[in-house]
Amino acid sequence: xxxxxxxxxxxxxxxxxxxxxxxxxxxxxxxxxxxxxxxxxxxxxxxxxxxxxxxxxxxxxxxxxxxxxxxxxxxxxxxxxxxxxxxxxxxxxxxxxxxxxxxxxxxxxxxxxxxxxxxxxxxxxxxxxxxxxxxxxxxxxxxxxxxxxxxxxxxxxxxxxxxxxxxxxxxxxxxxxxxxxxxxxxxxxxxxxxxxxxxxxxxxxxxxxxxxxxxxxxxxxxxxxxxxxxxxxxxxxxxxxxxxxxxxxxxxxxxxxxxxxxxxxxxxxxxxxxxxxxxxxxxxxxxxxxxxxxxxxxxxxxxxxxxxxxxxxxxxxxxxxxxxxxxxxxxxxxxxxxxxxxxxxxxxxxxxxxxxxxxxxxxxxxxxxxxxxxxxxxxxxxxxxx
Amino acid sequence: xxxxxxxxxxxxxxxxxxxxxxxxxxxxxxxxxxxxxxxxxxxxxxxxxxxxxxxxxxxxxxxxxxxxxxxxxxxxxxxxxxxxxxxxxxxxxxxxxxxxxxxxxxxxxxxxxxxxxxxxxxxxxxxxxxxxxxxxxxxxxxxxxxxxxxxxxxxxxxxxxxxxxxxxxxxxxxxxxxxxxxxxxxxxxxxxxxxxxxxxxxxxxxxxxxxxxxxxxxxxxxxxxxxxxxxxxxxxxxxxxxxxxxxxxxxxxxxxxxxxxxxxxxxxxxxxxxxxxxxxxxxxxxxxxxxxxxxxxxxxxxxxxxxxxxxxxxxxxxxxxxxxxxxxxxxxxxxxxxxxxxxxxxxxxxxxxxxxxxxxxxxxxxxxxxxxxxxxxxxxxxxxxxxxxxxxxxxxxxxxxxxxxxxxxxxxxxxxxxxxxxxxxxxxxxxxxxxxxxxxxxxxxxxxxxxxxxxxxxxxxxxxxxxxxxxxxxxxxxxxxx
Numbered sequence: 001x002x003x004x005x006x007x008x009x010x011x012x013x014x015x016x017x018x019x020x021x022x023x024x025x026x027x028x029x030x031x032x033x034x035x036x037x038x039x040x041x042x043x044x045x046x047x048x049x050x051x052x053x054x055x056x057x058x059x060x061x062x063x064x065x066x067x068x069x070x071x072x073x074x075x076x077x078x079x080x081x082x083x084x085x086x087x088x089x090x091x092x093x094x095x096x097x098x099x100x101x102x103x104x105x106x107x108x109x110x111x112x113x114x115x116x117x118x119x120x121x122x123x124x125x126x127x128x129x130x131x132x133x134x135x136x137x138x139x140x141x142x143x144x145x146x147x148x149x150x151x152x153x154x155x156x157x158x159x160x161x162x163x164x165x166x167x168x169x170x171x172x173x174x175x176x177x178x179x180x181x182x183x184x185x186x187x188x189x190x191x192x193x194x195x196x197x198x199x200x201x202x203x204x205x206x207x208x209x210x211x212x213x214x215x216x217x218x219x220x221x222x223x224x225x226x227x228x229x230x231x232x233x234x235x236x237x238x239x240x241x242x243x244x245x246x247x248x249x250x251x252x253x254x255x256x257x258x259x260x261x262x263x264x265x266x267x268x269x270x271x272x273x274x275x276x277x278x279x280x281x282x283x284x285x286x287x288x289x290x291x292x293x294x295x296x297x298x299x300x301x302x303x304x305x306x307x308x309x310x311x312x313x314x315x316x317x318x319x320x321x322x323x324x325x326x327x328x329x330x331x332x333x334x335x336x337x338x339x340x341x342x343x344x345x346x347x348x349x350x351x352x353x354x355x356x357x358x359x360x361x362x363x364x365x366x367x368x369x370x371x372x373x374x375x376x377x378x379x380x381x382x383x384x385x386x
Numbered sequence: 387x388x389x390x391x392x393x394x395x396x397x398x399x400x401x402x403x404x405x406x407x408x409x410x411x412x413x414x415x416x417x418x419x420x421x422x423x424x425x426x427x428x429x430x431x432x433x434x435x436x437x438x439x440x441x442x443x444x445x446x447x448x449x450x451x452x453x454x455x456x457x458x459x460x461x462x463x464x465x466x467x468x469x470x471x472x473x474x475x476x477x478x479x480x481x482x483x484x485x486x487x488x489x490x491x492x493x494x495x496x497x498x499x500x501x502x503x504x505x506x507x508x509x510x511x512x513x514x515x516x517x518x519x520x521x522x523x524x525x526x527x528x529x530x531x532x533x534x535x536x537x538x539x540x541x542x543x544x545x546x547x548x549x550x551x552x553x554x555x556x557x558x559x560x561x562x563x564x565x566x567x568x569x570x571x572x573x574x575x576x577x578x579x580x581x582x583x584x585x586x587x588x589x590x591x592x593x594x595x596x597x598x599x600x601x602x603x604x605x606x607x608x609x610x611x612x613x614x615x616x617x618x619x620x621x622x623x624x625x626x627x628x629x630x631x632x633x634x635x636x637x638x639x640x641x642x643x644x645x646x647x648x649x650x651x652x653x654x655x656x657x658x659x660x661x662x663x664x665x666x667x668x669x670x671x672x673x674x675x676x677x678x679x680x681x682x683x684x685x686x687x688x689x690x691x692x693x694x695x696x697x698x699x700x701x702x703x704x705x706x707x708x709x710x711x712x713x714x715x716x717x718x719x720x721x722x723x724x725x726x727x728x729x730x731x732x733x734x735x736x737x738x739x740x741x742x743x744x745x746x747x748x749x750x751x752x753x754x755x756x757x758x759x760x761x762x763x764x765x766x767x768x769x770x771x772x773x774x775x776x777x778x779x780x781x782x783x784x785x786x787x788x789x790x791x792x793x794x795x796x797x798x799x800x801x802x803x804x805x806x807x808x809x810x811x812x813x814x815x816x817x818x819x820x821x822x823x824x825x826x827x828x829x830x831x832x833x834x835x836x837x838x839x840x841x842x843x844x845x846x847x848x849x850x851x852x853x854x855x856x857x858x859x860x861x862x863x864x865x866x867x868x
Contacts, residue, residue, distance in 0.1 A: 044603055
């Protein structure tokens, strides 16, 4: 029987040898996929990557956002104490600053932010103005159910600060001389309190232990940091940047009919492009592992993919170069747009659709090429495979 | 199978039989040369032990599946299902699925203890197979293996020894069974391994060490040996060892001299895959299944220990009878088994009838013991429109679970099924003759993604069949080998 086994092995080796000969003799064969080099030990150290992402990107971004949010709350309190055009202008500016800063943290859909679904309490738009008015009139109402998400956060504040009248005087009047002025001020107070509370939960969790949990959960299965982070990152780009900011308003995703009123910061008008650019750039910087504190690139998705040696087999170009090239194309495309995306949809929608199309390309690369190379599954289930 | 009681005949021996004494008056022993090495009967112990372990393993799998909430997640929550071609009559059962799993789990337990074995083995096969046929997206090779083993068990006298049935009805009790009963199980296991090994004889696996070269670095944080997974040669060692392992392990297990070492390899190999890859119960099922290659003495020893533990009477074990099928029935069974194995031998090669790269088209991929051969990921965005100006981009999460979407986006037959589902849905929504197009993007074994389906094909008009699907875009690359 031993002989039979050796025959078996010999047969296998012969077949294998033939295969090898066949495939290596064909020099035009485009198939040598990723190169046969070893993975770089340092570059593929996920703990180092997670540490850099946590300490130099996520935590400082959260800290920056907290600063902006706190200022906004202070300005909102000042406005409540003395509603006039001056305090309104200051509050608006603080809101713009905080909303812009929010774009740099929305992509971290991992850990406490995922657990408490932070995004739902901050940036679900378009705001449901009818319901907001009802909540104002009632002086109460829950903020915790899905139906309440478009009644709070930055979009609701957009409506309250920019959408209640044609002039600043008219808006201020809604907080001073209107019959329900006090109720409106109370609602504004509830909104800022809710935002402070929701973000506080996530911020505190990150600073009291989750950071260590995050950097030590280095496995790549569905429950660990890298997988959650990448899933959240890709989802954010696909659904909340590509679809939310461009696909839906431009009608590229819905029957071809435009829906300009669904743009982000609809009432502020001239802010939507800045928000989109900020969100896009935050995704680019995150991919490149760029420190929020120093601007230097550190261990991140780019260095990790490079360490794995992921390349386009036919050209030898690194996948990360291809991804950054596409990121650049989108940045260029965004630069051709005017600040008010509501107007762009109505007057220059082809450019909006083109932005969506460019974003669709990067979505595929991130969702398929990047994740498959990293061996991350895009799914939120943890089922068996074979 | 109802008439089994009257159809079984026994020969009784007062002492431990030697080879020649297995031949019973039911069949002419004179016609068989006593000098032959071939023994038509074998100890019933290995099959009995296998029955117990297999039943318990399946029972454990059902409990595990249930406790993880997967019955709800995979068979109740989804709004739509992907039936297998030709098995569209298999319908999801809603909350009755729990009942189906209960029946399956109970049957597995009954098979394990050998109570009401015939009914239990039939209902185990039917319930388990029904579950697996509900939705393609849950297809796993080891579920198919389990189904096939359950099918074989229906016809094998696995309850003749050390079972509750035999305990309650001593006339059933037998220490020996026809040799082909055990051999057929061994053959199925050997076939699985060898075919899994043959499937690895391809250039991606052997020359490029794919997909292991992608999967192993993902485990570079593994305790102690993790750093090794970053070295280029390690995936090659794993690939080549895995291939040679699959091709040779049945023979090494069959041979008594190499068996201990081979079994150690089984435990290490499957243990390692269990630690590294999310493959559920499969490694454990194979570790347990490989025991059927062990000697009757080994299994007799296991049973002896078990019966001491259970305080069973000595007479229950000290039986010397041979379980025999009536000649006619045995002939029919052997005929059925021949067809079964002919099918098993040929079916995995049906892919040769299709043009194009198997890994890309997956035409003839399932039911062929192709295990862990591909890292395939995809993205499929559907557009539905009609001539009246309706047009929409489909949000897949509205129709499919994440698992279904993941499976659908890389498998052409599922893409088509989903396209038809969308066609019917949007027709009900008021679309007139909806057209369905897909923007697909699939990456296979580390190659950059590209469209899997021709984006200009209106999938609403394409029919599913066993024929080649011409709307699958060419792979434009070659993977040599099987």
